[in-house]
Amino acid sequence: MLETAGDVAQRFRLRVPTGTTGLDRPIRWTHISELADPTPWLRGGEMLLTLGLELDDPDELAAYAERLARAGIAALGFGIGVRHPAVPPALVAGAGAHGLAVLEIPRGVSFQDITFHVNADLLHTGAAEARLIAEGVSSMTMVARSAGTQGIVATLAARIDSWAVLMDRHGNVHAAVGAARVHIDDARAAALGQRSRIRHPGLTVYGVGDPVRPRAHLVVAPRPDRITLTRELAQHAALLLDLALNPLSGGDTWGLARADAVDALMSGDPALVSRVSARWNLLAGNVAVALLRSRSRAVPLEDNALEWCADLDLPPLVSSESSLVTVLLPEDELGRWTARVAEAVEREGVPARCGIGTAQPLPSCLLSRRQAEQALAVAVADARPVVEFAGLPTQRLILQHLDPAARGALTTPLLPLLENDSTRVLLRSLRVFLSENSSWEAASSQLGIHRHTLRQRMTRVEELTGLSMSVTEDRVIAWLALQALQLGDAP
Known part of the structure; x- marks a missing residue:
């Protein structure tokens, strides 16, 4: 001390x-x-x-x-x-x-007597404090193996002789030790930056996980005589809590493993699918594909999807490619997943749109992905948090049950475009433009191009197809043609 x-x-x-x-x-x-x-x-x-x-x-x-x-x-x-x-x-x-x-x-x-004795004591205290820090880190590391987040927070509070609170990014308490209701309210206000009077000044907040977008907040109340000790132990506690909250977060290696598993499960190779599904505890039942797209290019959704899987105790079969996040979901968990995403969008402000295909046997889940793409397009166009392909009876009746010749007829307006668009740049631009309800700003942002570039592409589409994107009927014809074309590509 x-x-x-x-x-x-x-x-x-x-x-x-x-x-x-x-x-x-x-x-x-x-x-x-x-x-x-x-x-x-x-x-x-x-x-x-x-x-x-x-x-x-x-x-x-x-x-x-x-x-x-x-x-x-x-x-x-x-x-x-x-x-x-x-x-x-x-x-x-x-x-x-x-x-x-x-x-x-x-x-x-004499001043020299005071200086000598006080500074000597301070040097001794510094060495003792370093020893306390080392002992505290060792204790928290050992208890993390058996008692998880609650054990880490309890050990930290005991070592700093004060209270500590761990809460998620929304202010929900994970663990609180030595903290009364008033302490928890103050901790929540400090962690979330709420404009309310904090009755316990001097609270310190430590982010757990990503420093820009932490998955949780650790709030401590340091005693005046233990500020350095509290700071050092709380920083180590935040690192241990990150591992405890997401033990499989191994950086790029973990992300690549998840992406490879998702690709393997959608490969259609029965032997490969069987091996991978056994490793990921998907031995029985059908699986549906969910696709997510962020409405803001600054907010990637992969971390959100992993967090939702953890909340629902689902296998973290999540991968991200370009602007899409793919999630594989057990059939009996679709209801809970839909409710969780809707809550995140409507109450937590997550800028997401989600499309979900129908549940299929694992070797056929590529069909579910195709359906999820169509459901996602509807979710974007209608500004709905979640759309399930199974809930689109009109589209299924009109398109899925048409014979190939009838579906081919619907795609006729796009044939000139297909013949002159080998890179499919115009086709993708048209799809995004219509998915974004003909919004130049939203579509150009989604494509990552300037509005003028998008206008030039749409002008070229109109020249090739004879359709006008300013006419509602022509946009409907183009949209149905796109859906028929996509459904015709499905296995």
Whole structure:
């Protein structure tokens, strides 16, 4: 524990003309100066020792006390008997007004004695604090293996002799140790940046996971004499909590493993599908494909999808490619998944659109992906959080049950486009433009191109197809042709 101003006064039997004000402040070092303004050489937390050789005028003494208080020193030791017979009243009044303790040092007590003893104790305290930090990190690491997040938070609170709260990014409490309801309310306000009065000042918030978009917040209330210890242990606790909340988050390797598993399960190779499904605990039942697209290019959805899988206790079969996130879902979990995504969009503000195909046997889940693409297009066009392909009876009746010749007839308007668009750039631009309800701004943002470039492409589409994108009937013809074309490509 760091020495306080009160400890120094008691050890050297010093008079304290400012009373009990500021005596509990911890001292981090000592400094001697006779400058009228030593603040440029102070870092805060020092005990400053002076004889006041440059100080005489009452106004100067009051201003001197205010400068020191603003610099954050722990206490002022004022030597008497050389320049001043006693601590000047103006200095006492000025220091007391700013909560700064003044210790009167008589001629029989040398500054060197105070400096030697206090700084020696501080060095010893620093070594002890380093030992406490090492022991605390070791304890939290050991308990993390058996007790998870609750054990980490409990150990941290015990080591810093204070309370600690762990909550998710929405303010829901994961673990709270030593914290009453008022502490939790203050922790939530501090973590989420809410505009409410925090009754416990000095709270410190540590992000768990991604520093830009943390998956959780660790809030602690450091004691004044354990600030360094609290900071070091809380930072280590945040790292351990990140692993405890998502033990499989292994960076790029984990992402590649998930992507490879999703690709293998949709490969259609029965032997490969069987091996991979066994490893991912998908031994029985059908699987549906969900596709997600973010309405904001600045908000990737892969982390959200992984978080939702964790919330629902689902296998994290999630992969991301370009602007699409693919998720494989067990058939009996579609209802819970739909509700979770809808809640995230409508209540949590996640800018997502989701399309879900029908559940299929694993070797045939590529068909579910095709259906999910069509459902996602409807979700984007209609501004709906989630659309299931099974809930699109009109499209299924009109397109899925048409014979190949009838579907081919629907695609006729796009044949000139297909013949002159070998890279499919125009076809994709048309699909996105119509999916975004003919919004130039949204479609160009989704495609990552300038609005003028999109207008040039749409002009070329109109020239090739004879359809006008400003005419509702022509847009409907183009949309049906796109859907028929896509459905015709499905196995």
